[in-house]
Amino acid sequence: MSGLPVVVIGAGPTGLAAAAHLLERGLQPLIFEAGATAGVAISDWGHIRLFSPWQFNIDAAARRLLEPTGWTAPRGTALPYGAELVVDYVAPLAAVPAIAEALHLKTRVIAVTRQGMDKTRTRGRDTQPFLVRVDGPNGVEDHLARAVIDASGTWDQPNPLGQGGLPAHGESAAARFITHPLPDVTGDDRDKFEGKRVMVVGAGHSAANTLIALGQVAKATSSTSIIWAVRGTGSADRLYGGGDLDGLPARGQLGSRLRQLVEDGVVELRTSFTITGFSADEALTVHASDDSVDVDILIPATGFRPDLDILKELRLELDPAVEAPRALGPLIDPEFHSCGTVQAHGAKELAHPDKDFYLVGMKSYGRAPTFLMATGYEQVRSVVAAIAGDMAASAEVQLDLPETGVCSTDLGGSCDAPASPADAEADNCCAAPQLVSRAAAGHHWRSDGNAPRSLQRPRLLEPALGKHTKDSPQGAKMSSRSHPMPGLINDEHVLHRVSGELARKFEGVFSPEMVDRYVFESYTALARTAKIKTYLASITKHFAEDRLDALAHAQGIRPSGKPEVLFVCVQNAGRSQMAAGLLKQYTEGRINVRSAGSMPAEHLNHNVIHSMSELGIDLGAEFPKPLTDDVVRAADVVITMGCGDTCPIYPGKRYEDWQVEDPADLDPAGVARVRNELAERIRTLATELLGE
Structure with missing residues (x-):
């Protein structure tokens, strides 16, 4: 042969x-x-x-x-x-x-x-x-x-909508009311959903993407109503998942955005909703074991x-x-x-x-x-x-x-999220933090909603990507992820002390439990990329405090009274740090400035630190920070540099994408050139924001 x-x-x-x-x-x-x-x-x-x-x-x-x-x-x-x-x-x-x-x-x-x-x-x-x-x-x-x-x-083999892995009674006859699994809700298929009563069935990431896109349609067309039907009582909580702790950040923010849509009443969540049949006439009646709902159109996200x-x-x-x-x-x-x-x-x-x-x-x-x-x-x-x-x-x-703590779903067929085998449904995870058309999304879109409010304090795990080899204890298997993070034994008491200090600062604003969760989340998020962990607990305090300040401002609980600007690049090790430092120096505290990275580096670029020191700006104490939803929601102006596609977009904010050369591979003269270009842009921005 x-x-x-x-x-x-x-x-x-x-x-x-x-x-x-x-x-x-x-x-x-x-x-x-x-x-x-x-x-x-x-x-x-x-x-x-x-x-x-x-x-x-x-x-x-x-x-x-x-x-x-x-x-x-x-x-x-x-x-x-x-x-x-x-x-x-x-x-x-x-x-x-x-x-x-x-x-x-x-x-x-x-x-x-x-x-x-x-x-x-x-x-x-x-x-x-x-x-x-x-x-x-x-x-x-x-x-x-x-x-x-x-x-x-x-x-080509989607799961049926009925219970026990079988089609529901009348499912074939109702086909004209049922879309294919991943419609282009905000793009080519938008007219099918505007002003309609739409049901999404499924507790996976395909369901989440579809619901988030429908949320955009509902906000633009108030007569659009959205029902989210899931079989179990805990399915939604599993989907809300790991938030900022997810190893694939784009997926981790799905749960945060979806939770917010449910809490805001944009999406009506119906749990324990097992479909038993359909009645199709001018509209579609969806029958459950002890309930029925009339809808105009149904989107299946029950996997493959x-x-x-x-x-x-x-x-x-x-x-x-x-x-x-x-x-x-x-x-x-x-x-x-x-x-x-x-x-x-x-x-x-x-x-x-x-x-x-x-x-x-x-x-x-x-x-x-x-x-x-x-x-x-x-x-x-x-x-x-x-x-x-x-x-x-x-x-x-x-x-x-990448490690993930958010996979849970009855998704559709690939890459980024697991389902309950009791429902035995799978959806295509390789496809999806945002179910949006490129025309609708422009260059800015990702998450929508506060950080998850119901997460327990995460177990702190190895931040590094696991490498699996045949030398692993059980043969060709991944290395264990369940061991405590190196340094946690020494850092945990420090983190508890940090939580106590920040709880006192935010007393009457956030509960001690929420502050505690933010501290441990922030530690884990930073540990994912930190190479040297000696000062990790210390910088966690600054990162968690800044995130809580941002959240308080975004929710109107403790507004800063100043313009808020966020600079975002990929690694938060060069351009965004330079821009933030320049704006802080130029405005002398009259603007609140933050920076973040979609995939943070281990440390700042040394040439960047040296170049900024020539202007009297000390970046020596700065560190690359992951992009989180709270700092985006707090910003009045979001400026991206090389990563606009990863940034969430919210109404009422100003978004700009600055095409600025990445200093990562530049010599000192090249870094100085980037710094000077940013300085010109910063002066213009500051003048506009301060009305000078």
């Missing part, structure tokens, strides 16, 4: 990554894609922004294949829309000649089996090639393959499940709960794992009794939504190594993932 190709089913990011790895190892891929273009499923949710930045979304072998063509990778810290993922990565990869020659579009795989034997035959099974039957432009054809990698995903029909003649071994490969099932169980804590795994865990057949990507996770794109890339690297006979490389699985 060595002369036969390896069939790859699906030309999304994971399938094309598999093809890239096959080519590197001298194996011939044969790629079948049911859609008219590569990445067609992603194009269906192209208006959605991914939770994970570009650095997690580009496969290493694919990068090596693309770079000789003149392709340039997007900025690693940027959060791409689905459409950008296709245009800037998937489409160029599909166009590489070696892949383009192997790619068959509009060709749907309708069955996979072994040549000459059904699943009951055992003798000589492993020596027989696979037979892959497809329906394409030339009609129905059979192809032989030495191995099959199924990366076809779950997008794998389509296994094409594999009926193969010998598969699946986990009975999540329908993932049996060895993988316990590692991805969403009751115990978020996408950032799933252990690294490869061909060993993905193998089935039919040798050299593998499910990879979202489909390998079955009904579990804890999948991240980077996980799929490591899967296919290991799988291809196994197919090539390099078992040592196949076993050497490793994966760097």
Whole structure:
């Protein structure tokens, strides 16, 4: 069989990554894609922004294949829309000649089996090639393959809306009132929802994105009403999740924004709402066990499940709960794992009794939504190594993932959030801190709402990204995340003292419990990037105090009486720190100034500190701070520099995006040039704000 190709089913990011790895190892891929273009499923949710930045979304072998063509990778810290993922990565990869020659579009795989034997035959099974039957432009054809990698995903198989995994009575007849899972609420599909009574069903991040977008529509068109229906009593609390503690900041702010919409009455939350049936007439009546609601339109966000029909003649071994490969099932169980804590795994865990057949990507996770794109890339690297006979490389699985405490949902099919297996629903997490059209969003959009109010004090965990290797205690698994953070034993008593001091300062403004939570949240957020933790407890006080001041101002409890300006860049180590220092010096305390970073660095740029000292501005005591919702809500003016897409937008605020060179890689003369350009802008800004 060595002369036969390896069939790859699906030309999304994971399938094309598999093809890239096959080519590197001298194996011939044969790629079948049911859609008219590569990445067609992603194009269906192209208006959605991914939770994970570009650095997690580009496969290493694919990068090596693309770079000789003149392709340039997007900025690693940027959060791409689905459409950008296709245009800037998937489409160029599909166009590489070696892949383009192997790619068959509009060709749907309708069955996979072994040549000459059904699943009951055992003798000589492993020596027989696979037979892959497809329906394409030339009609129905059979192809032989030495191995099959199924990366076809779950997008075409949404979960039904009824209880127990079944369609509700009347669900088919109600189809005209039910949208597809991720409509473009604020863009192309907006007219379907304006002025309507809309129900969103599901407790996952796709539901959250949709509700947040509908909230925008409702604020613009007051006759729009929104109902959020979830099955359980605690589903919403699970979704509100980790807020600023989430390892993927864009996802972490989802819960904060959604909580605020519910508390403000924009979204009506109905818990314990299990749909039993539909009655469709001029409107849609949604029946629950002891309730019924009339709506104009319903948006399902109940997740997806794998389509296994094409594999009926193969010998598969699946986990009975999540329908993932049996060895993988316990590692991805969403009751115990978020996408950032799933252990690294490869061909060993993905193998089935039919040798050299593998499910990879979202489909390998079955009904579990804890999948991240980077996980799929490591899967296919290991799988291809196994197919090539390099078992040592196949076993050497490793994966760097951001930790998350917010994954919980019945989401839809990928990357950033786990669901309750009791509901067995999964949604596409790889897609989404904001369900907004680019036209509607401009360059500013992310979170909407105060920091979560009901979080308990978080357990302080290792801030570093976990690396999983075969040397881990249980083989190819991630390092433990459950150990206390180094230094916590020494810092905890200091943090309690800080909480007491700040509780006294904010007495009558915030409860001691809320102050305590802010202190421990702030410590954890800073620890995620801090390299040296000697003074971490000390700077936590300044960070938490500033956040509480901002929150008090934003809520009108303790207004500052001054203009409030926030500067935001990616690392908060250069431009935003320089701008903040210049504005503080120029206005001499007449403006409250803050700065933050969408992905903070470990420390400030030394050339920046030196350059600012030449003007008598001391940045030596400053530190990179993560962007939090409270400081954005407090600001009258938000100025971004290189990260406008990550900043939330609120009515009544002034937003500017300054195109200023990043000093990170500049020599001292270049940094001075950036400083002087910022000084000119700062003088203009100060004059406008102070009316001078």
